[in-house]
Amino acid sequence: MRKALLALKYENTPQLAGPLGARLATLVEGLQWEADFLVPVPLHPARERERGYNQTQLIGQSLAQKIAVPLADDALYRTSNTRAQVGLTRQQRKDNVSKAFVARTDRVQGRDLLLVDDVYTTGATLGECALVLAEAGARSVFGLTLTQAVSPADHGGGTTEWM
Structure with missing residues (x-):
């Protein structure tokens, strides 16, 4: 899993x-x-241009087809080009993504959403996205990731290991 995701x-x-x-x-x-929409965690447009694609959006497209849930890749936007989360502590990750996302109320209000990301490390990204979606009126938000990372940075430094 780790090799494929990297x-x-x-x-x-x-x-x-x-x-x-x-x-x-x-x-x-x-x-x-049951979800009304599947919402992938967005990249900032600059990072998406650099990479050529948003890996979470592509994973979301595949997942949406398999489970027959519409993809709402226009429901959530990343407005801040935050620094990469790799190597950051739990608090740094939370601060890094704070206020980095905006949701479209017309797409999420009253909806049950499946929020998809690639890696769960501290929950900072999923938590911030879920908060923004809830504030925009989502009825519920369920988070799903491919893998969970164990981050020694949360315990004093080091590199991230994936389960």
Whole structure:
């Protein structure tokens, strides 16, 4: 999982998003919860131009097709070009993404949303996105990630390990 996700994010291999989205679909299919829309965590436009794509959006497209939930990739926008979260402590991550997102009320109000990201480390990104979506009127927000990272940075420094 780690190798595939790193390749998708940093080695220009967008074709890996399909199989990763399909893997997430196997997890979602067993849940007794229905979403109106699937919302991928957005990249800032500058970072997306640099990378050539938003890996989470591509994973979301694959997942949305597999579970027959419409993709709402226009429901949430990243307005701040925040620094990369790698190597940041829990508090630094939270501060880094604070007020970095804006939701479209007309897309999310009264809706049950499935928020998708690639990696869960401290929950800062998912938490901020969920807060913004809730403030815009979402009825509920359920977060889903491909993998969870264990970050020694939260315990005094080091590199991130993925489960």
